[in-house]
Amino acid sequence: AQSVTQPDIHITVSEGASLELRCNYSYGATPYLFWYVQSPGQGLQLLLKYFSGDTLVQGIKGFEAEFKRSQSSFNLRKPSVHWSDAAEYFCAVAPSGGYNKLIFGAGTRLAVHP
Amino acid sequence: DGGITQSPKYLFRKEGQNVTLSCEQNLNHDAMYWYRQDPGQGLRLIYYSQIVNDFQKGDIAEGYSVSREKKESFPLTVTSAQKNPTAFYLCASSIEGAGGYTFGSGTRLTVV
Numbered sequence: 371a372q373s374v375t376q377p378d379i380h381i382t383v384s385e386g387a388s389l390e391l392r393c394n395y396s397y398g399a400t401p402y403l404f405w406y407v408q409s410p411g412q413g414l415q416l417l418l419k420y421f422s423g424d425t426l427v428q429g430i431k432g433f434e435a436e437f438k439r440s441q442s443s444f445n446l447r448k449p450s451v452h453w454s455d456a457a458e459y460f461c462a463v464a465p466s467g468g469y470n471k472l473i474f475g476a477g478t479r480l481a482v483h484p
Numbered sequence: 485d486g487g488i489t490q491s492p493k494y495l496f497r498k499e500g501q502n503v504t505l506s507c508e509q510n511l512n513h514d515a516m517y518w519y520r521q522d523p524g525q526g527l528r529l530i531y532y533s534q535i536v537n538d539f540q541k542g543d544i545a546e547g548y549s550v551s552r553e554k555k556e557s558f559p560l561t562v563t564s565a566q567k568n569p570t571a572f573y574l575c576a577s578s579i580e581g582a583g584g585y586t587f588g589s590g591t592r593l594t595v596v
Contacts, residue, residue, distance in 0.1 A: 379524070404584050413488075413574055413587035414527075460526060471517075472585060476526040 372397045374463050374475035382481040383451050391446040391478050393461030403444040404462040404472065405435055414460060420444065431455070456482045486511045490575050490588035496596050497562070497569065505560045505591045507575035513586070514579060516558035520544060521572040521590075530573075533558055562593060570595050 373396045383389055395401065402421055406414040418429025425437040435446045444461060461475040488509045497503045507516065515534045519527040529542030533552040547566025552558055558577075562569045572592050576585035 402584075406587075411572075411590070411592070413490075413589045414576075414585075415587070416584050419584050471529070471532060474519075474527040476524060 372401070372463060372465070372473050374461050374473055376459075376461055376475035376478050378478045379476070380479045380481065382483060384483045385453050386450050389446075389448045389451045389455070389480070391459050391461075391480070393444045393446065393475060395442050395444065395461075395463045397442075397463055397465070399465075400439065401463045401465055403435075403437060404464070405429065405433070405444070405446045406460045406462060406474075407431075408458045408460065408477075410457075417446070417459075451480075451482055453482045453484060456480055488575055488577055488586055488588035490573075490591050492591060493589070495591055495593045497593060499595055500564045502561055502563050503593065505562070505573055505575075505593070507558045507560065507588060508556055509558075509575075509577045509586070509588075510556060511577055511586060512555070512579075513577035514555070515577060516552070517576045517578075517585065518542075518548075518550065518558070518560045519574045519576065521574060527574065530560065569593055 375394045404419045405417040408414045417433050418427050420427045420437045427435050433448050458477045458479045460477045462472040464472045491506045517532040518530040521527050528544050530548050531550040533539035549561045574590045575588040578585045
């Protein structure tokens, strides 16, 4: 069965530090991969997605993610974190094609210290 | 601007009551989804619909019901059979092949 694992439940970083959020997936073929961000009490906003091609994907708000097939990973990175990046981050996977029914990881809550 | 509207934002239900959560989209998306979010459990799929008058159960459909009479609307009813309905409910929509969802801002349901 398809699954998504986000190993880190909580991460705390200092403002200006670099960030990497981990995501591993289990799927038979190369799926579509996504990162979403959620502020408290709000819906989810798409940060970036990977379908095919260049394995380094650029997203909004200065985020990027790298797809590594050999490691079944799709880690999210940001070189310098801002206090406004404090939120919960979800990795998701969907089979390619069709309506892309998403399967989400449990999320990583990011706290940013001034 | 196009988007998804969920209402109400907060909903309180007495035990034994059915309640209906509204989800409307003006994005002309074919597919719509309902997810339940609990702390530490991510999002779990309740129901989804890829076309009007058709819908499928997700992973946790028991105690919930939906309808899809119009492309724009996908209401979710939380029935009295749902034993633990207190949660944050998110509606989303998508188009085929585009990848990714557009989410509404959610409804927080609390049983009192």
